[in-house]
Structures are given as structure tokens and as C-alpha cells.
Amino acid sequence: MSAQIQPDDRTPAIEPSVTGPSVTEPLGTDPWAPLRHTTQARIGLPRAGMGMTTSTVLELQAALAAARDAVHVPLDVDVLLPGLEALGLGTPTVLRSQASDRSVYLRRPDLGRAPEGLDLLPTGSWDVGLVVGDGLSSKAVAEHALNLLTALVAALRDEDLSLAPPVLVTQARVAVGDWIGQAMGVRTVLTLIGERPGLSVADSLGIYLTHDPRPGRTDAERNCISNIHPPEGLGYAEAAATAARLVRGARALGRSGVDLKDVESAPELS
Template sequence: MREFIDDNPWQALRRFTQARIALGRAGNSVPTEPLLAFKLAHAQARDAVHQPLDADALHQQLRAQGFASIDVHSAASDRAQYLRRPDLGRRLSDESRSALASIDAQSPDIVFVIADGLSAFAAAKQAVPLLLALRPQLAQWNVGPVVVARQARVALGDEIGQALGARFVAMLIGERPGLSSPDSLGIYLTFEPRIGRSDAQRNCISNVRPEGLAYAHAAHKLLYLLTQARRLGLTGVALKDDSAPRLAAADDA
């Protein structure tokens, strides 16, 4: 059937991107193969939003790698309410708040929170490999237990960090899925987390996945931001990510 397809002259550019460009044309429509691929990607994006996080499996992975872990839940009772009420995803449930209050975490330098966000696929797939890439570089940091959070928005990390007395919280959260990236992880770093922090007081590293920002590169960026944030005593718009030249030098070496 290839004789009915008009190829796009930009087709050679497709090897550089996952974006849907130069798909060709069959009559007045796109060819069947890219149309079916689009429908599959759309279904995967929808699944990523609605799929629940398997917290038990994630705790098992973490503990098998030597990480202590804690389970928490936001005030959203289920996925449907989470999607309708973003505000509930930013606060802990009463049970989780009480559980964190009973933990003696000895005021860690940093607490990592793995959260489902809008893609449980991303949290389940990318978070543990990222922590493994980062762990050798945190020997001088007092790292608290890893918190696994369900039905969570980014700001939930503020209340978790405050409850544990952490100086920093790093939220590893599933990002809103795209049509070529249903499993993309975002990192949100906040200094002195507490309820009421705004997005302007955080730094974000996005698209962490093998097809996007590799684990080693994401770990490098996060360590750079952590080091500078500890020196300056802040995160957010006043903290600039100047890690790229250092990363390029390390790659050359």
C-alpha cells in the first residue's frame, strides 16, 4: 500500500525527535500507521493519569535497595476526587499527618518524596533508578526516609518536609503525560519546606526518563542545585541552574 502514501520531504528529521512531524499523507488524511500510533499514545497518556500507584511494590523496591520508606496519602480519598479537587492533593490526610508526627527523623538535611502525581507510570519506573544514581553523591547529607505519597500534588511535599523537620524536600512526581512521554518524572526542590510555599520558591527539573533527561544527568543537576541552595539558603527563582557547563566538562572527561 506504500504506493498510495505521499512521503513528506522533512521525513529525515524524524530521527532527531519523537514529535509527530513529517508523517506523510494518504489522500486527505495521514497514513494508517501514524494514525494508529497516535491513538495508542493517547490511550497510554489516559492510562498514565488514571492508573493507581502500586505503593507496596514501590516500597519493596526501595527496601531491597537499602532505603527506609514511609507511606502517606493526601486528603483526596481516591483518584476521581484527586483529579477533581487539586487542593486536596496538596494536603495530607489526617492519618498520614499523625503518622509523620510520630516519626523521629532527627531533622534530615533532605527528604525525597516519590509521588504519583499525574503519572503513576513515571513514579514507578523512574524514581528508584534516579535515587540510585544520586545516592553515591549524598554521602555528606543526612538523608531522611523516602516517603511514598499517593494522590499527591507537588505542594504535598511542603507539608511532608515540615512534618519531618527537613531542611530540603525533593518531590519526585509523575508529570502530566504527553503523547510521546506518558512516563516522564519531574523533580521539585524546596528549601525549608512548609505549608504555604509557592511555586516561585522551588526549582524544577523535568522530563527525567531514559528517552529524555538521563538519570545521571538529572542527578548531576539536582546535586548542583542542592549544593548551591545549601550555600545560599534558598531555592526558587533566585537560584539559577548553571550546571550545564560542569556537566559538559564531565562528559568530555
């Protein structure tokens, strides 16, 4: 007769693993799935063994390729010009920065801040100048610039402000607007420019406002409205309304930058 092993009361009970599946949650349920619909950020990435799943890796590589294209694909100026003319502000001027090509532009940000051909610009005494630059995302400019400009023109005209003919600049950095604004004689310049792409967004557009523009202005003397790329980002009408309020505030304050706040959208800053 074989011996039977009796249970030992001193043997500790085996507890369920805290890292294993919940007894109330069916296998295969992804708790991150509802949250992914609320953000473009990559959260709760699935894994296969010690690495990411194949679909996740491929999606990341596609996003990286889109970001590279946004930086390197040249802006199609000829496609944008008819839309700029249709704004009714006068004949647009096309300039290039002192960066001769994309390679120089990426290695020498200083050359992207100064334009060539300032003598081609019209001069006057306009309230606001509108400058469009390709920046670090030609994709953002191609997809959003004309719609945003249309909204901006409407919002600024509601403020009874005179608008200069638009200027389009390739190989442009933000500060290129300072040179153009001074040369044209505008009181405030708005520079619309493609923002640095990331792995979540490759087509984000920004508006940089500088009051009394001139070369040498620092970033602390500007205001920025960023992340304009509907439907996920800021919408055209909302961005234009914010820009119009900031222009009004800059004219009243006599300067732009860190001292200028959009108190209408954030009353706690007043």
C-alpha cells in the same frame, strides 16, 4: 487537406507546479524521514487525500490511550516498597493525600497538595528529605523512580548530606512535599513525581526542590528538573547530579526558586 494549428509565440509556456514532485527526487521519497529520528515530536505527518494515513491515526489513538493509562492506572505501592527499603535510608512511610480517589484528585488539585497521616512520619534533623508521588503519571514513577532514587542517594551522599527515610504518597501533587518536609524537620525536600503525560511521552518524571519546606510555598520558590525518562529524556545520573548541585546552592543561598540557578551546567547564568 486538414488545417494545422501553428504554435502562437504569444501563448505563455506552462511552468511546472511548485507543489508537484521534484524532477530530481524520485516518487515516494520522504524528506521528513531522517528528521523523525532526532525528535519524539510528530513532524511531517503523512496524509492520504485530505486526511492522515490510517497508520498515523492508529498510532495517535494508541498514544492517547497510553497517556490516559498513565494518569488513571493506580501506582502499585507494594512493588515499589522493597526497592525503597533497599536504599538503606530507613523504613519508608506510605501516605495518601486528602484526595480520596482518582476522580477527586483530578477535580480537586488542592486536596492533592495536602497529605493525610503526618503523625506517621519520623522526625529528625536531616539535610534532605525524599518524597515520591504518583502525580499525573504512575507509569513514570513505576519505571524510573527507583533508578533515579539510587542515583540521587549516591550523589547526595557525595555531598556529605544526611538523608531522611523515603516517603511514598499516592494521589499526590507537588506541594505535598512541603507538608512532609516540615513535619519531618528536613532542611530541603526533593519531591519526585510523575509529570503530566502527552502524546509523545507518557513516562516523564520530575524532581521538585524546595528549601525550608512549609505549607504555602509557591511554585516560584521551587526548582524543577523535568523530562527525566532515559534513553530519550534526561538520564538518571545527570538529573541526580543537577539536583545535588541545586541542593548545595540552596543551602548556600538560604532559599530555592527563581533566585537559584544551576550555574555549573549553564555558566552564562552565574
